Amino acid sequence: MIYDCVIIGGGLAGLTCGIRCAEEGLRTVVISGGMNSLHFSSGSIDLAGFTENGTIVKKPFDYIKSIAAKKKDHPYSRVGIPMIRKSLDFFTERVSDEGITLNRNSDYNHFHVTAIGAVKPTYLSQESVFSSRGKDLIKSGVKIAILNFKGFRDYYPEQTAANLKRHPLFKNSELIMGDISLPYYLHTEKNLHEFRSTDIARIFETERYLPRIADEITRAAGDAEAVSLPAFIGINNYKDIRNKLEAMTGKFIYEIPTLPPSILGLRIDHAVKNSFFKHGGEYIAGEKIESSVINKGIVESIITGSRGTSSEIKAKYYVLASGSFFSGGLQSGVSSISEPVFNLKVKGDSKRNRWYSWNFFDKKSHPFLSYGVETDSNLNPSTQDGKTLKNLFCAGSVLSGYNPVKEGCGGGVAISTGYKCAERIIREIKK
Amino acid sequence: MIKLENISFDHCIKCTVCTIYCPVAQATHLFPGPKQSGPDAERLRIKNPELVDASLKYCTNCKRCEIACPSDVKIAEIIQNAKWKYVKVHWFRPRDFFMSRTDLVGGLATIFSGLTNFIINLKIMKVLMHLFLKIPYRRSFPAYQRGTFTRLYKKKLQKSQKGFQKRAVFFHGCFVNYNNHSLGEDLIKVMNALGYGVDIVKEKCCGVPLIANGYIEKAKKNAQYNIESLGKTGDSVIVSTSSSCSFALMHEYPSFLELDNSSYIDRLDYITKFIYDEFTAGNIPPMKPVGIRAAYHSPCHLERMGGVIYTLGVLKMIPGLDLVVLNSECCGIAGTYGFKSENYEISQGVGQNLFRLIEKAEPEFVVTDCETCTMQIEMNTRYKVLHPVTLIAMALEEKNEGKR
Numbered sequence: 001m002i003y004d005c006v007i008i009g010g011g012l013a014g015l016t017c018g019i020r021c022a023e024e025g026l027r028t029v030v031i032s033g034g035m036n037s038l039h040f041s042s043g044s045i046d047l048a049g050f051t052e053n054g055t056i057v058k059k060p061f062d063y064i065k066s067i068a069a070k071k072k073d074h075p076y077s078r079v080g081i082p083m084i085r086k087s088l089d090f091f092t093e094r095v096s097d098e099g100i101t102l103n104r105n106s107d108y109n110h111f112h113v114t115a116i117g118a119v120k121p122t123y124l125s126q127e128s129v130f131s132s133r134g135k136d137l138i139k140s141g142v143k144i145a146i147l148n149f150k151g152f153r154d155y156y157p158e159q160t161a162a163n164l165k166r167h168p169l170f171k172n173s174e175l176i177m178g179d180i181s182l183p184y185y186l187h188t189e190k191n192l193h194e195f196r197s198t199d200i201a202r203i204f205e206t207e208r209y210l211p212r213i214a215d216e217i218t219r220a221a222g223d224a225e226a227v228s229l230p231a232f233i234g235i236n237n238y239k240d241i242r243n244k245l246e247a248m249t250g251k252f253i254y255e256i257p258t259l260p261p262s263i264l265g266l267r268i269d270h271a272v273k274n275s276f277f278k279h280g281g282e283y284i285a286g287e288k289i290e291s292s293v294i295n296k297g298i299v300e301s302i303i304t305g306s307r308g309t310s311s312e313i314k315a316k317y318y319v320l321a322s323g324s325f326f327s328g329g330l331q332s333g334v335s336s337i338s339e340p341v342f343n344l345k346v347k348g349d350s351k352r353n354r355w356y357s358w359n360f361f362d363k364k365s366h367p368f369l370s371y372g373v374e375t376d377s378n379l380n381p382s383t384q385d386g387k388t389l390k391n392l393f394c395a396g397s398v399l400s401g402y403n404p405v406k407e408g409c410g411g412g413v414a415i416s417t418g419y420k421c422a423e424r425i426i427r428e429i430k431k
Numbered sequence: 432m433i434k435l436e437n438i439s440f441d442h443c444i445k446c447t448v449c450t451i452y453c454p455v456a457q458a459t460h461l462f463p464g465p466k467q468s469g470p471d472a473e474r475l476r477i478k479n480p481e482l483v484d485a486s487l488k489y490c491t492n493c494k495r496c497e498i499a500c501p502s503d504v505k506i507a508e509i510i511q512n513a514k515w516k517y518v519k520v521h522w523f524r525p526r527d528f529f530m531s532r533t534d535l536v537g538g539l540a541t542i543f544s545g546l547t548n549f550i551i552n553l554k555i556m557k558v559l560m561h562l563f564l565k566i567p568y569r570r571s572f573p574a575y576q577r578g579t580f581t582r583l584y585k586k587k588l589q590k591s592q593k594g595f596q597k598r599a600v601f602f603h604g605c606f607v608n609y610n611n612h613s614l615g616e617d618l619i620k621v622m623n624a625l626g627y628g629v630d631i632v633k634e635k636c637c638g639v640p641l642i643a644n645g646y647i648e649k650a651k652k653n654a655q656y657n658i659e660s661l662g663k664t665g666d667s668v669i670v671s672t673s674s675s676c677s678f679a680l681m682h683e684y685p686s687f688l689e690l691d692n693s694s695y696i697d698r699l700d701y702i703t704k705f706i707y708d709e710f711t712a713g714n715i716p717p718m719k720p721v722g723i724r725a726a727y728h729s730p731c732h733l734e735r736m737g738g739v740i741y742t743l744g745v746l747k748m749i750p751g752l753d754l755v756v757l758n759s760e761c762c763g764i765a766g767t768y769g770f771k772s773e774n775y776e777i778s779q780g781v782g783q784n785l786f787r788l789i790e791k792a793e794p795e796f797v798v799t800d801c802e803t804c805t806m807q808i809e810m811n812t813r814y815k816v817l818h819p820v821t822l823i824a825m826a827l828e829e830k831n832e833g834k835r
Contacts, residue, residue, distance in 0.1 A: 029740065034501035035448045194463055198451045260446045277758065285759070286498035287737035304737060311708060311741070327501060 003027050005425055006302065006315035008289050008341065009329065011036035012411060013396025013418035014321035015272045016087070019094055020422035022279035026429060029282040031289060031304075031313075036269060037327070042257045043231070043264025044112050044130075045102065045415065047088070047123035048076075049408020054363050056121050059107055060412075061085075073401040076409070078377050079416045087419030088412070092124065098271035098278075099239060103130045110135070113228070113256050115155065117163030121408065126264060128231070128242055128255035137226050137252055141172030144254075145224035147217065149200055150179040151192030154259040155230040178220035183209050197258045198266075200232040204241055214248035221251060231255035231264045238267060289322075292342050297387045302341065317425045320344075320373070320381070321395045321418060329398040330372060337371050342392065344381040347374045347400035365406035372400030379421055393421035440470035440509055442502040449496035449506055454761035455489050458780035462489035465496035468513075469506040476513055487514045489777065491765030492643060493731035508687055515645045526564045530767045531644040533636045537609030540575040548574045567775035571810045573610045573802075580608045580615045584631050588619055595628025598667035602657075602699075604676040605636050606802035617824035618672055618702065624716035624827050625709050630667065633660045637679040640767050642687065654684050662694030669699040672820055674733035674800040675766065677701035681736065701733070703800065703819055707741035710748055718826035720751025725817070726794035727756050728785060728808065730801035734759065742800055742819050749826050755792045760785040764807035779811070786811045798822060 005021045007014045010032025021028040048060035057063045061081060068077045076084060092102045102124040104110070109121040110130045138144075146157040146164075157177045164170045182203050203209055221227045233255065234241040246253055257264045276283060290305035293312070301312040320341065322329030330346070331338050332355075337348030348371035349355060355368040373394050375381045382388045395417040397404060404410030443466070450456050450464030462468070468487055475482040487510060496506040529536055540547040550556050551572050561568040580603050599622050607615040619629045634657055638650035657680065661669055671677045680699055684692045700708070709715075727746060729739045746754055763781030768774050789797055789812050797808050797816045805816040 031740070034503065035452070035499045037501075039448045039451070040446055194467070196447055196450060196464070198447075199456075199460070202457070261448060261451050266451065277756070282740070282743055282756070284737065284740040286734055287740065304740075311704060312711065313740070314711070 003029050003313070003315035004429060005029075005317045005319065006031065006313055007319040007321055008302070009036075009319075009321035009323055009327070009396065009398075010273075010283065010285070011321060011323055011327070011396060011414065012038060012268075012272070013414035014319065015276055016091055016415050016418035017319050017321065017395055017422040018276045018281050018283075019272070019279055020090065020419055021425060022276060022281035024422075024426045025280075026426070028280075029284060029313075029315075030276065031284045031287050033286060033288050033328070037323070038262075038265040038269040038272075040260040040262055041265035041268075041411075042112060042114060042122070043126060043262060043266075043268055044122040045088075045091075045124035045411035046121075046408045047084075047109070047412035049109065049121040050406060054406075057109060057408075060109055060123055061107060071401065073374070075399050075402055075413045075417050078375065078379060079420045083420055083423070084412065084416040087416040088124070090419060091415050094275045095268065095271045098274045099237075100267050100271040101127050101239070103127060103132075105130065105135070111169060113160065113164070113254075115257050115259055117160030117256075119164070119167045119169060123412065126255070126267065127239070128233070128253060129264070134226075134252060134254060138169060138173065142225040143174040143176065143223065144170075144226045144228060145176050145178055145221035145251075146228050147178050147180055147220050148230060149195070149232070150181040152195060152197075152200065152230065152258075153193050154197060155256070160228070160256060174224075176222070176224060178222075180213070180216040180220045182216070183212050196261065197230065197232040197263050198235070198261055201235045201263050204232065204234045205236065210241065210244055211248065214245055217245065217249050217251065217253075221249070224251065226252040226254060228254040228256050230258045231262065232258065233263075235263055235266055235270070238263075289341050291340075294342065294383065294389065297383075297389060299342065299389055299392045316391065316429065318392045319395060319418075319421045319425075320392060320398055321414075321421075322398050324372065324397040325368070327397075332368075337368075339373050339398065342381070342389070343384060344373045344389075344394075345384055345386070347371060365403055369405055370400060370403040373398050374400055378424060379417060393424060395421045439503065439505045440473045443470035443500075443504045443506075444502055445471075446501065448499050448501065449504075452495050452499040454493060454495060454763065454781040455491055455777060458763075458777050459489065461777075462486055465490070465506045465510065469496070469509040470504055473509050473513065480516075483513065489774075490514070491761075491763075491768045491778075491781075493761050493765055494735040495731055495761060498731075498734050505686070511642065511687065515647055526566060526771070527644040527767075528646075530770060531640040531646055531649075533605040533609070533640055537575070537605050538579070541577065541579055541609050544575040544577045561772065565772040566770055567772045570770055570775065571806075573606075573806050575609055576612050580612045581631060583612055584615070588616070588629075592619070592623075592628040592630065595623065595626065597627045598665075599627040599629055599705075600632055600661065600664045600667050600669045601629050602634055602637075602661070602669060602671040602676060602680065603631065604634075604671060604673040604802075606673060611802070614672055614818050614821060617818070617821045618670070620824045620827060621706070621820055622670070625706070625714055627668070630664070632664060637673075637676040638683070638688070639675050639679050642679075642683065643766050643768065647688070651688050651690065654679075654688050654690050658684065658690060658692050658694060661699070664695065664698075666698070668705065669695055670702045670705050671699075672702050672800075672818060673802055674701055674730050674736070674738065675803075677738075678732040678736050701736065701738050701741075701800075703742040703745045704738055706823070707744045710745065715748070716827060718748075718750055718823070721749060721822065721826050722751045723796060723822070723825075724753040724794050725755070725796045725798045725822070726789055726792040726814075727754055728762065728789070728797060728799040728804060729757075729759050730799055730804045731761055731765075733800050738800075746798065746819055746822065749822055752822065752826075754798075755794060757785065757788045757792060760788065762804045762807040764803045766803050769803075769807060778807075782807060782811060789814065
C-alpha cells in the first residue's frame with residue numbers, strides 16, 4: 001500500500017499541490033495537524049506587495065522579474081514567472097469551480113482594507129473585496145457607510161474610518177459609521193458580545209432573516225451608495241447572499257476581514273479542500289508526523305506518532321509543506337533553527353540575538369521570517385550532511401529565502417511552490 | 432494549584448478555529464463553543480471555581496476542537512475536567528447511572544434478550560421512559576443479543592483458535608459483547624486469515640460512558656481493572672474494533688484518568704491500524720471482489736486518534752469496493768449524549784449534515800468504525816451500517832469456504 005504522493009501540511013501550499021496531483025490521478029494524501037492559517041488570513045492572495053525598501057509594488061510580475069535577477073534562492077526565482085502565472089490561473093480556476101470567484105486587477109495589484117482599516121496591496125481577492133464596479137465606485141468618491149454588527153467585538157468601524165480617511169484613495173469619499181442589529185435565534189442566553197464572525201455568518205445564512213438584515217442595512221447606511229460590513233455575510237453561499245442583499249438594499253456591499261476566525265479565509269479553505277476531495281484526494285486531520293526514515297538520499301517512509309504504537313506511511317514522493325514556526329514546520333532551540341521531520345539543512349542564524357529586531361514594527365522586518373529549509377532549484381532539500389533528497393520536495397512557508405510579511409508574498413509563494421512540487425512529481429511518475 | 436502538565440490552555444492563541452468546527456456550537460447558540468468553555472474559562476475557573484457556567488454540559492466530548500487546534504491545546508479534556516471538577520450538574524441521575532453502566536445493563540439484558548428487545552420497543556414503554564427516565568421517545572435502541580460474546584467465544588470459538596502460533600488479544604468492548612456478536616466473529620475470521628489466533632481476557636467497560644456521565648471514580652476502577660488484565664497478556668498484540676474504546680485505552684487512561692498504561696500501550700492498536708500494518712508488511716490474505724458501493728463516515732474519536740488514514744488504507748485494499756468518502760461531519764449522537772431528552776434536538780441537529788451527505792452519495796451500505804455512530808446513522812437514514820472488519824470478512828468469505 002504505497003501512496004504516489006504524501007503531503008505533510010494542509011495549508012495553501014500543501015492543498016494546491018494536492019489538488020494538482022490528485023487530478024492527475026495520483027494516489028495522494030494530505031496529512032494535517034490542526035487547521036491551516038487561511039483561518040486567520042485576509043482571504044486575499046498576495047503575490048508581491050512591497051519592494052526591498054518598503055515601497056508599494058504596482059505590477060507584481062515586474063517586481064518578481066527584478067528579484068529573479070538578484071536573488072537566486074528566492075522561491076519565486078526557483079519557480080520562474082511562467083509557472084507562477086500558470087499556478088495562479090490553476091488556483092483561481094479550481095477555487096472558482098467550488099463557487100469562489102477570485103478577481104484580479106489585470107496585471108496590477110489592487111488594494112484591500114485590513115481588519116484595522118489599513119489599505120494594503122494584494123493580487124487576488126473575492127468579489128466582495130475587489131471588483132471593477134467597486135473600483136469605479138471608490139474612484140468616483142461615493143459616500144461610504146462603514147457598518148458593524150452591534151456588540152461585535154472583533155471589529156471596530158471607527159478605527160477603519162480613521163485609517164481610511166488618511167488614505168489618498170478615499171480623499172474624495174464621505175465616510176459615515178453605523179451599527180446594525182441582527183435578528184438572532186430565539187431563546188439564546190448568549191450575550192451580543194459573545195457572537196463571533198462564524199455565529200453571525202450563520203445568521204446571514206438563514207434565508208428568512210435576510211429581508212430584516214437588508215432593512216437594517218438600509219436604515220443604518222442612509223443615503224450612502226456603498227456599504228462595508230465586517231466579513232461575515234455567509235460562509236458557504238456568500239455570493240448568493242451578497243447578491244440578494246445588494247438587490248434588496250440597492251447598495252454596493254464591501255467586506256472587511258475581521259479578527260480570527262476570518263470568514264474570507266475560511267471560504268478559500270473550504271473551496272480548496274472541496275476541490276481536493278472532488279479530485280479524489282485523501283485528507284487526514286489531526287495526525288502528527290514525528291520522524292522519517294532516510295536511506296541513501298531517498299526518503300523511505302515517514303513515521304506517524306500519536307501515543308501508542310507508531311506507524312510507517314510509505315510513498316513514492318513526499319512533499320513537506322508544514323509551514324513555519326507557528327505550525328511547527330520549523331523549530332527554534334536556544335541557538336538553533338531546525339526542521340523536525342527530516343532534519344533538513346536549514347538556513348538561519350545560530351546567534352539568537354540576530355533572529356529579530358528590537359523594534360517590533362521595524363521597516364527592515366525580522367530576519368527569522370526568512371529562515372527556513374534550503375532547497376535546490378527543483379525544490380529538493382538536502383540533509384545535514386549535504387545529500388540532496390530526490391523524492392522530497394518543499395513548498396510554502398517552510399522554505400527559506402523570502403520574507404512573507406515584508407514582501408507581502410506569502411500566498412503567491414505557497415501556491416506557486418506547491419504547484420511546482422506537483423508538476424515535478426507528475427513528471428517523474430509519468431516518466 | 433495549577434498542575435504544570437495541565438497548562439496546555441496557555442498555548443491557546445484565541446484564534447477560535449475550534450469554535451468554527453464545533454458541531455454543537457453550529458447546532459445551538461446555547462453552547463458558547465470550545466474556546467470560550469475550554470481555555471478561556473479555565474483561567475477564570477482556576478482563580479475562582481464559582482465562575483463556571485452550566486453551558487459546559489452541552490459539550491459532547493467529540494474532540495473535533497482538538498483536531499482543529501493549530502496549537503495542540505487539549506480543549507475537550509479541559510472541558511471534561513471542568514465539567515466534573517467544578518460543576519455539580521444536577522442531571523437526572525438514575526438514568527445516567529444505568530446508561531453509563533453498560534456492563535450491568537448489558538449483562539442483564541442479554542439474559543432475556545428477546546423479552547428486553549420486545550419491551551424497550553413497546554410504545555408504552557417508550558412513553559414511560561420518555562416521561563420518567565427522560566430518554567427521548569423518538570430514539571431507537573440497539574437490539575440486545577442472546578447471551579454475551581464472551582460466552583459464545585468460550586463455548587464455540589475458542590477451540591478453533593488454538594492452532595495459531597501468533598496471538599492477539601481482542602478487547603471486544605460492550606457493543607460486541609451484548610449487541611453485535613457477529614462483528615466479533617468477523618474479527619476472528621479476519622485475524623485468523625492474517626495468521627493470528629484470538630484470545631479474550633477479562634475486561635470491563637472501557638469507561639467512556641462513565642466519563643461522559645461524570646462517574647470518574649468508577650471509570651478509574653474499570654480502567655485499573657483493564658490495565659491489570661491487559662498488562663498480563665505477555666507479548667501478544669491487542670486489538671479493538673471500537674474506535675472509542677481504543678481511544679480510551681490509549682489516550683484517556685494516561686491523560687484524563689492519570690493512570691499508567693505502559694504495560695500494554697506499545698501492543699495495542701485500533702483494528703484497522705493493525706491490519707494496515709500487516710497489509711503493508713505484505714501479509715495480505717486473498718480476497719474476492721465484494722461488488723459493493725459504500726459510503727465511509729469517519730467517527731470523531733478515530734479522527735482524534737489520527738486513525739482514519741488506516742481505515743481508508745485498508746478499505747481501499749478490498750477489491751471491488753466502490754468507496755465514497757464522506758466529508759468529515761459529526762453524526763451527533765456522541766455516545767450516551769443523544770440518548771438524553773435534553774440533548775435530543777441538538778444531537779439530531781448536529782447530524783443533519785451527515786445524513787444529507789449520505790443520502791446524496793446513494794450507497795448500498797454505510798461504513799463506519801464506531802458503534803454509536805452506527806446506531807445514529809441507522810436510525811436516521813435508510814441504510815445499513817457495516818464495520819470495516821465486516822467488509823474484509825465479506826471479502827474473505829468465499830475463499831475460506833472453497834478451501835473447506
